[in-house]
Amino acid sequence: MRETIDSLAAKFEPWAWDLIVAVTAGVLGVALALLAHRVLFDLLRRLASHNNTESDDIIVESMERPTRWAMGTLGLVLAARETPALQMAWERFAGLVMPVLLGWIAFSLVKGFARAMTLHAQASVDLAAARSRQTRIAILSRTALLVIVIVTVGLVLLDIPGVRDIGTTLLASAGLAALAVGAAAQPALKSLIAGLQMAITEPVRIGDLVVVDGHTGRVEEIRMSFATVRTWDERVIIVPTSRFLEQSFENWSRKSEMLTGPVFLHLDPATEVEPIRAEFLRFLETREEWDHRTAALLMTEAHPESIELRLGMSAATIGDLWGLRCAVREHMIDWLRREMPDALIRHRLEVEAANARVAQT
Incomplete structure (x- = not known):
């Protein structure tokens, strides 16, 4: 070999x-x-x-x-x-x-x-x-x-x-x-x-709901030079990374997504408030989104032409809070229309006083 x-x-x-x-x-x-x-x-x-x-x-x-x-x-x-x-x-x-x-x-x-x-x-x-x-x-x-x-x-x-x-x-x-x-x-x-x-430092994290320059959305991605924020209408906002360190912004989910949100009702000054409060609390008990932390109805403004009622409620997540506020707003307006129609503001004309003034002329 x-x-x-x-x-x-x-x-x-x-x-x-x-x-x-x-x-x-x-x-x-x-x-x-x-x-x-x-x-x-x-x-x-x-x-x-x-x-x-x-x-x-x-x-x-x-x-x-x-x-x-x-x-x-x-x-x-x-x-x-x-x-x-x-x-x-x-x-x-x-x-x-x-x-x-x-x-x-x-x-x-x-x-x-x-x-x-x-x-x-x-x-x-x-x-x-x-x-x-x-x-x-x-x-x-x-x-x-x-x-x-x-x-x-x-x-x-x-x-x-x-x-x-x-x-x-x-x-x-x-x-x-x-x-x-x-x-x-x-x-x-x-x-x-x-x-x-x-x-x-983590001022903002992936998945946080933030408000930057008037745009509200979820942080989708964080890179070395920029972060992307996707808004509710599917737009993507490009934000420089330094923006979160040098200027103020809102972070709605910094520690957790548990938030409290309001619904405002503008009603006639002669409206009785207590029945509205009772109906509001009753309706919250029927909603799965409510986390039982906050439920309060307060009169926050009183004007000659109207009063302002603030219906405060809480939820475990931001999405649940949004859905709960929409449901409460729709239900309360419908209930007022059916049960207390006089509480809804109308533009009234003093017909008798107007007729009297016309008769004097």
């Missing part, structure tokens, strides 16, 4: 034989590494399937592709150690391939953990705590992804001789360059710092 291999080698030029050996070693190394990767991830998927949560499945799925390429590269590196020709070829590309693979693995790992932690946070019974976790996960994960991308690109560029020489030249004249870079990076740094402040 040895003689056969030597005779075949003698028929090839040295460079051709080295090429055949390098290609064969590389293919075998990559194939064995990919086979090991498949066996390993089949085992990991089986282990993850025995867990009741989807977090393990998400992490395994996110890491499968980058680790497949990394394992193939590892097999190529191990084969190159035993093959000088393959080693020479690999050294030309190692400086570019390795940072990209490591950055890809780190990027996928952060995204997988972020998805798994977000899924776990959404399953929490405490709505406020779930929003807090989702907001921190979103902001911190995007910050980590941005850092990974910047570091990866920097390592790749530093391995390119021309770019490295340009960087050395810029460092030699770092005076004006530092000022220019600092001025250009100021908005990005401001957004980065604002995003980190949002994650730490």
Whole structure:
């Protein structure tokens, strides 16, 4: 067998034989590494399937592709150690391939953990705590992804001789360059710092109901430089992240969604209030949206032409409060129309006094 291999080698030029050996070693190394990767991830998927949560499945799925390429590269590196020709070829590309693979693995790992932690946070019974976790996960994960991308690109560029020489030249004249870079990076740094402040202080969280510049809606997404607020009519309002830190705004669900809301009735001054109060309290008892925290009818204004009644009520969520207020408003107006029609304001004409004035003229 040895003689056969030597005779075949003698028929090839040295460079051709080295090429055949390098290609064969590389293919075998990559194939064995990919086979090991498949066996390993089949085992990991089986282990993850025995867990009741989807977090393990998400992490395994996110890491499968980058680790497949990394394992193939590892097999190529191990084969190159035993093959000088393959080693020479690999050294030309190692400086570019390795940072990209490591950055890809780190990027996928952060995204997988972020998805798994977000899924776990959404399953929490405490709505406020779930929003807090989702907001921190979103902001911190995007910050980590941005850092990974910047570091990866920097390592790749530093391995390119021309770019490295340009960087050395810029460092030699770092005076004006530092000022220019600092001025250009100021908005990005401001957004980065604002995003980190949002994650730490949490003035607003994903899912909060906020009022910003007269727009009321739910916070759908918080990024490093802006947040999106979706209003009731499906419009999306783009709000700079720094807006939540530098100016005032309303957050209706900061700690919880339990709110108290009013319904105002403007009635005739001669209206008897106590029957209206009794009917209001009776109707609240029939509504599932009412959480039994607040129920009060107060006369908040009294004018010669009208009085103002404030019907205060509470609910466990903002949506329930909105529906409850609409139901109370509709019911009370209908009840007044049927039971106390004189309480509704009308524009009256003093017909007798007018006729008397006409008769005197």
